[in-house]
Amino acid sequence: MIRSFYFIxxxxxxxxxxxxxxxxxxxMMPVIQLLILPMAANYSIKNxxxxxxxxxxxxxxxTMIHKITSSGxxxxxxxxxNSKDAFNEIENDRADLILEIPHDFEKNLVRENSQKLSxxxxxxxxxxxxxxxxxxxxxxxxFNSDIKTHWIQSQGPxxxxxxxxxxxxxxxxxxxxxxxxxxxxxxxxxxxxGMLQTSFNMVKEKEIGTIEQINVTPVKKQAFILGKMVPYFxxxxxxxxxxxxxxxLFYNIHSAGSYLTxxxxxxxxxxxxxxxxxxxxxxxxxQQQAMSLGFFFMNILNMMSGLYTSIDSMPMWAKVMxxxxxxxxxxxxxxxxxxxxxxxxxxxxHLLIMVGLGIVFNTWAVLHYHKRS
Amino acid sequence: METVIYTKKLTKRFGNFIAANELSxxxxxxxxxxxxxxxxxxxxxxxxxxxxxxxxxxxxxxVAGFDVYTETEKIKQNIGYMSQKFSLYExxxxxxxIRFYAGxxxxxxxxxxxxxxxxxxxxxxxxxxxxLVSQLPLGWKQKLAFSVSLVHDPKIVFLDEPTGGVDPVTRxxxxxxxxxxxxxxxxxxxTTHYMDEAEYCDRVSIMVDGVISALDSPGNLKxxxxxxxxxxVFYQLARKAKRSE
Numbered sequence: 001m002i003r004s005f006y007f008i009x010x011x012x013x014x015x016x017x018x019x020x021x022x023x024x025x026x027x028m029m030p031v032i033q034l035l036i037l038p039m040a041a042n043y044s045i046k047n048x049x050x051x052x053x054x055x056x057x058x059x060x061x062x063t064m065i066h067k068i069t070s071s072g073x074x075x076x077x078x079x080x081x082n083s084k085d086a087f088n089e090i091e092n093d094r095a096d097l098i099l100e101i102p103h104d105f106e107k108n109l110v111r112e113n114s115q116k117l118s119x120x121x122x123x124x125x126x127x128x129x130x131x132x133x134x135x136x137x138x139x140x141x142x143f144n145s146d147i148k149t150h151w152i153q154s155q156g157p158x159x160x161x162x163x164x165x166x167x168x169x170x171x172x173x174x175x176x177x178x179x180x181x182x183x184x185x186x187x188x189x190x191x192x193x194g195m196l197q198t199s200f201n202m203v204k205e206k207e208i209g210t211i212e213q214i215n216v217t218p219v220k221k222q223a224f225i226l227g228k229m230v231p232y233f234x235x236x237x238x239x240x241x242x243x244x245x246x247x248x249l250f251y252n253i254h255s256a257g258s259y260l261t262x263x264x265x266x267x268x269x270x271x272x273x274x275x276x277x278x279x280x281x282x283x284x285x286x287q288q289q290a291m292s293l294g295f296f297f298m299n300i301l302n303m304m305s306g307l308y309t310s311i312d313s314m315p316m317w318a319k320v321m322x323x324x325x326x327x328x329x330x331x332x333x334x335x336x337x338x339x340x341x342x343x344x345x346x347x348x349x350h351l352l353i354m355v356g357l358g359i360v361f362n363t364w365a366v367l368h369y370h371k372r373s
Numbered sequence: 374m375e376t377v378i379y380t381k382k383l384t385k386r387f388g389n390f391i392a393a394n395e396l397s398x399x400x401x402x403x404x405x406x407x408x409x410x411x412x413x414x415x416x417x418x419x420x421x422x423x424x425x426x427x428x429x430x431x432x433x434x435x436v437a438g439f440d441v442y443t444e445t446e447k448i449k450q451n452i453g454y455m456s457q458k459f460s461l462y463e464x465x466x467x468x469x470x471i472r473f474y475a476g477x478x479x480x481x482x483x484x485x486x487x488x489x490x491x492x493x494x495x496x497x498x499x500x501x502x503x504x505l506v507s508q509l510p511l512g513w514k515q516k517l518a519f520s521v522s523l524v525h526d527p528k529i530v531f532l533d534e535p536t537g538g539v540d541p542v543t544r545x546x547x548x549x550x551x552x553x554x555x556x557x558x559x560x561x562x563x564t565t566h567y568m569d570e571a572e573y574c575d576r577v578s579i580m581v582d583g584v585i586s587a588l589d590s591p592g593n594l595k596x597x598x599x600x601x602x603x604x605x606v607f608y609q610l611a612r613k614a615k616r617s618e
Contacts, residue, residue, distance in 0.1 A: 007476030011465065018464050209458025216424050216454040218446050219477050372428055372445060 004219045008227030012201075016231045025193060026235070030243040033189055035250060038181050048132045049077040051086045051095035058106035064143050068099070073135050087120070096122045097132055109147075178251045183334035184307040186243045187269070190236040191302075191327060194270050195277040196294045198232045202281035203290040215371040225366060229274050236270055256341035262334065264344060268354040269330040275361030276326070282368040301327050326354045374401035377529055377560045378423065383432035385418050392418040394583040395432065400562060402528070405555050407574030407591075408564040411611045415583040416564045417457065420531050423562070424454050437528045450478075453522035453530035457537070461518050463507035467498060470506060471521055478525035492520050512543030519550055523559065530554065532563040536570065548573055568604040579607060581614050 016022065050068065054061050069076050077095055080086040089095035100118040102108075109115045119136060123129040202225075205211040214224060244262075247253045255262055277294070284290035304311075304318060305327040311319060322328045329350040336342040336350075344351070378400035385393040393415040400406045410416045421427040423436050425445030434441040437451035461470045468489055475485045493499045496516055506514060515535055522530055532551075536544045548570065555561050563574070571577050571591060578588040587594055587610055591603055600606045 003479060004477040007473055010476075011462070011469070011473045014469060015462065015464050208463075209456060210460055210462060212426065212456045212458065213454065213460035213474075214477075215426055216449055216452065217474070217477050218449045218479075372426055 001220055001223050004217075005223040005227055008219070008224055009230055012227055012231045016235065022235075025197075026239060026242065029192075030189055030239055030246055033185055034182065034243060034246045037185060038178050038251075045128050045131045045135075046073055048074050048097060048128075048135070049089075049095045050074040051078045051080055051089040051098045052076060053080045053083055053086045053098065053100040055103045056101050056105035060106040060109060060147070061101045064101070064140070065099075067143050067146075068136065068139050071135070071139055073132070083118075090120070090122050093122075096128070097136065099136070179253060179339060180335075181307075182247045182251060182253055183338045184305075184331050186240060186247065187327065187331050187334055188302055188305075188307065189243055190240050190266070190270070191273060191298065193232060193239055194236040194273040195280075195298070196291070197235070198229060198274045198277035199281035199284070199290045199294060200287050201232060202228055202278060203284050203287050206281075207286050221369055221371055222366060225278065225369065229278065233270050233274060237266065240266055253338070255338040257337035257343065261337045261342070261344045261347065265330055265333040265337065265347065265351060265354075268351050268358065269326050269333075272326040272354045272358030272361055275358045275365060278365040279361050279368070282365050301325050304328070306331050323353070324357070326357050329354050376400070377402050377438075378406075378434075378436055378562065380423075380434040381432060383419070383422060383434045384430050385415075385422055385427065386430045391583050393422070396585055398578060398585065398588055400529075400560060402560055403555055403558050404576065405551060405561045405563065405574045407571050407577035408562060408580070409566075409571055409577055409607060410564075410580030411614060413616070414580040414611075414614070416580055417533055419580070420533055420562070420564060424452060424531055425449055450525075451528045453525070453527040455518050455522045455530070455532045455535050457533045459514060459518065461506050461514065461521065464505060466503050466505055467493070467509070467517060468502040470517070471524060474521050475524045480525060488524055492524070496520060512539045512547075515539055516543070516547055516550060519547065523554060527559065529560040529562060532561065534564055534566065536565065536567065544570070568602065568607055571603040571607070577603070579610050581610055582616050586610050586613070 052065055054065065065076070068074050074097075078086070078089050080089065080098075083098070083100055086095070086098045086100065090098060098118075098120040100120070102116070102118070105115055105117075117140065119133065121129045121133050205214065244259075276297075280293050280297070281290055284293055301322070303309075304314070304322040305325075306322065311322060311328060314322070333342075333347045333350045336347050376399050378398075380399075381397050382395040383393065383397070384391065384395055396419055408416050408420065418427065422429045422441060423434060425436075425441060425448050429441060436448045439445075439447045439451070441448065462473070465473065471489045471492060472485055475488055480488065489502075493502055496513075498513070498517070501509065501513075506517070509517070519530075519532065519535060522532075536547055539547065544567070551561055551563070551573075563570075565571065574591065576588065576590050577594065578585050579594075580586070587606070589597070591606075594600075594606050595602065598606050598609055600609065
């Protein structure tokens with residue numbers, strides 16, 4: 001058993017080192033994903049095109065517009081005469097947002113101490129719409145308190161005290177988007193290798209027919225399967241380490257908690273992930289089938305992993321679904337350890353679940369792999 | 374003569390389809406046993422059952438003294454197999470392929486080195502040892518695959534259409550290797566579509582529609598059926614086939 005395992009391992013490493021995509025996978029993938037993706041796929045929204053309909057043309061309206069445009073989030077793309085023109089801008093995709101300032105804006109504000117503004121948002125891109133509306137509301141509220149302060153100074157104390165909330169963001173104080181997304185990207189990075197490559201490697205033997213030859217030898221299926229898994233485990237771990245180095249060098253992201261915990265988490269993750277890849281390979285007959293199956297699961301699981309959206313706000317069935325796959329657990333572990341500095345016992349639940357899933361997937365795969373049909 | 378393969382009413386069904394129907398035959402040690410039949414006649418099915426790759430539906434079979442139902446792992450230690458599909462790793466070199474298969478059959482490092490030397494000399498492939506198998510011509514690959522299937526000195530070697538797509542000269546060389554192995558006491562169980570190769574066998578069985586319809590030496594078969602050559606013997610029998618592929 002151990003002897004044949006050694007020879008399988010030797011062969012697998014030789015084949016892996018000879019595969020053409022290796023360098024690409026090892027160097028290019030972490031660099032490209034980590035350098036390009038976070039810059040482009042960013043939740044901090046900038047350059048929101050704003051169309052303004054200023055019916056008032058007062059000092060206050062100008063001050064407010066100035067305040068909005070100088071915030072850096074908005075760029076004033078057009079000044080429209082009326083709301084119909086402005087809506088045209090949205091229709092033609094030249095504006096994301098319309099701010100309409102009514103007649104007598106200044107007059108009402110000063111005299112009646114209240115005024116309504118109309119904001120229309122292009123909601124084709126939901127996240128962007130929500131965020132840009134929020135930004136605008138914040139700026140206007142800020143403007144509001146500015147003028148109040150101004151009046152308080154000139155007219156004496158106001159009856160209502162100004163209450164302001166100053167939130168402190170723990171663990172990611174400046175809400176640095178990179179700090180949030182990069183540990184997640186690192187996880188998806190090795191998901192591709194750990195799951196897809198493991199299953200391709202297995203199915204390849206079926207496809208070229210060498211598996212028949214292996215099956216007529218006395219090799220134990222456990223030795224064969226393990227021999228196929230180890231090289232891609234090593235490769236995934238290497239990509240992971242390179243990814244950590246890249247994120248340290250380029251984003252200055254370093255783990256708040258112990259790297260050992262991160263590494264233990266990675267081992268548990270790869271164990272379960274490779275088990276899943278293996279399981280897919282026992283059901284697929286060709287690499288093409290394995291690829292379709294693999295991408296089918298990868299897409300769903302990536303979307304639901306908590307990388308982009310919060311798992312806590314998902315419906316129950318979705319929580320169960322994403323919880324029964326290792327991806328969401330490892331993303332959680334990564335964020336907890338790297339951002340919060342959680343210790344191994346604090347992420348223990350997630351580690352245990354991943355190991356448990358690994359045992360299920362691997363056992364299932366080994367049972368489903370038959371040397372004799 | 375020692376019997377190394379023994380089957381009695383060995384049958385394989387896939388649903389309602391009977392791929393191999395009550396096969397009964399014996400093969401002796403050192404014999405070259407030809408297994409003939411049209412495509413879909415059930416040759417590969419029978420061979421896969423004997424190698425422990427396919428579970429029989431019913432009947433008995435013994436290979437190298439071991440039962441095909443319960444002792445497949447012991448059978449595997451004693452047989453070599455060369456499948457229809459090419460079975461070496463194209464992204465490994467000639468020497469690496471030999472090393473891998475020898476290794477998983479449990480040969481020691483010293484034995485592996487010796488076997489590699491012996492095999493490369495016999496095949497006259499010394500200068501190709503470090504070449505990737507993908508760079509070899511098909512005929513060479515097949516000869517190498519055959520030699521690799523013998524690397525652990527099995528008692529029996531199963532060859533499933535080993536010379537498909539190979540030129541006549543290489544085919545002749547391939548059969549020299551088969552004779553050489555049989556001369557050393559290895560039993561050769563071979564399927565083929567080439568009737569000239571059937572003439573080289575000690576005995577042949579001809580399968581039609583999952584049943585063995587003839588089994589004897591090529592000489593006797595020709596005599597019985599009053600045929601000038603094996604080609605004619607095969608035609609006379611295979612024409613009766615009812616099921617198509």
